[in-house]
Amino acid sequence: MxxxxxxxxxxxxxxxxxxxxxxxxxxxxxxxxxxxxxxxxxxxxxxxxxxxxxxxxxxxxxxxxxxxxxxxxxxxxxxxxxxxxxxNQPGWWHRYRDVLPEWFSVFVSLESESQVIRAYEPHYVPGLLQTESYARAVLRAGMPHAPEGEIKRGVALRMERQSVLTRDEDPPLLWAVVDETVLRRQIGGTEVMREQIDHLLQVTERTNVALQVMPFSAGPHPAMYGPFHLFRFPIDELPDVVCSESLVGAVYLDQRDDVSTFLEALDRMSAQAVPVARTRAVLSALRKEF
CATH class of the missing domain: 1.10.260.40 (lambda repressor-like DNA-binding domains)
Structure with missing residues (x-):
């Protein structure tokens, strides 16, 4: 761990x-x-x-x-x-240390070097797929008393993190399952939601982005406890690492039995969720509701 x-x-x-x-x-x-x-x-x-x-x-x-x-x-x-x-050289994210808690520095490091990023998100659009307006609304909701400058720095960090998906050399595969709640909960108002769904329609055209929606009709599933990410690396020495987040930090797990539990949950959810090939149709239908 x-x-x-x-x-x-x-x-x-x-x-x-x-x-x-x-x-x-x-x-x-x-x-x-x-x-x-x-x-x-x-x-x-x-x-x-x-x-x-x-x-x-x-x-x-x-x-x-x-x-x-x-x-x-x-x-x-x-x-x-x-x-x-x-x-021992600091990562690029060191520039944001004023708004980046230590536990999340670990997350950004893993994210930056991953070959595959798998995720389950029951509350928000994953950070790597958020628009600036949506990210600002999410950060403001989580930090209602933060000064505007801190929110702006947080948004800038989130936008810079997204470059990992478009880098020229070996961008990772992002495969995320999001709850239907994510796309129905209004974050920032209807204008922000329309822009966010339009953005998802664009990014899901990329070959290294796979997005699935877990519909309400699917019923219960193995990961109803909270959000998590699984990172896989192109380096033999490194095992898969799971990050399970909480309100005040995160736990990082790399023991085989622990990681296998999360991997099995992701596989089961992927089988229950809307197939990747149908995600764009789901997004287009939800777009009309905003």
Whole structure:
């Protein structure tokens, strides 16, 4: 589980990769957490946190751990050190740290490096598919006392996040299931809703966007507890990661049994929801209601 509450900055995907590789090297070398900790003059808990990407990975620490684990070949050492330097660089979202809580920094990092993003959203249009006006209304509803400048920064962050879907190199597949409630609840008024549905009609023409609607008529389904996202990466060391959100933060899960539960729920919902091929017809019909 990725702990989004710890210090040291939100873990980037590269830091997670480096942590996994260090764990593999330690285990292959038969070195315990305690032995690795003694090599760095830190506690065994610090080694665990390094491997889980919960703390920054200082280059001298990484180099000493590599030698402790028997890595001596210069090219291999340099490749690890280069990865450590890159992993410690802040992501583009660091520019929004004034309006970006630590737990959501983790989310944006995972989102930015994903190959596949699957989601269930019972309340709002997913952030990657929102218009500026809709995003502003959503943020204002969630932060009724925030100054206007903070709302504007939040909207700007959300709009910049959306560039992941249109980047030139390997944009991820976004496959989302939304409740019918999402498209019927008026966020920002009829004008905003019309614009939002028009936008969904446009983005669902992209080959890397698959949107399904869970109609009221489908009855109960396996994920009626709340919204969540599942991230899959093009990197062998990284398992799928699930983000389950709450009002004050999020829990990130990467254990196989936990992730499998969410994946099964998504698969079952996708079978119950309106097929992707019919989504545009549903959107067009709902558009007329606004």
């Amino acid at each position: 990725v702990d989004s509450r710890t210090g040291g900055g939100a873990p980037t995907v590269l830091r997670m990769v480096l942590g996994k590789r260090l764990q593999h090297l330690r285990e292959s070398a038969g070195v315990t957490y305690e032995q690795a900790g003694r090599a760095l003059d830190v506690t065994h808990a610090t080694i665990r946190r390094m491997e889980k990407a919960e703390v920054g990975l200082k280059v001298p620490y990484v180099e000493k751990l590599l030698r402790t684990y028997g890595v001596e070949e210069p090219d291999e050492l340099e490749a690890f050190i280069a990865l450590a330097r890159e992993a």
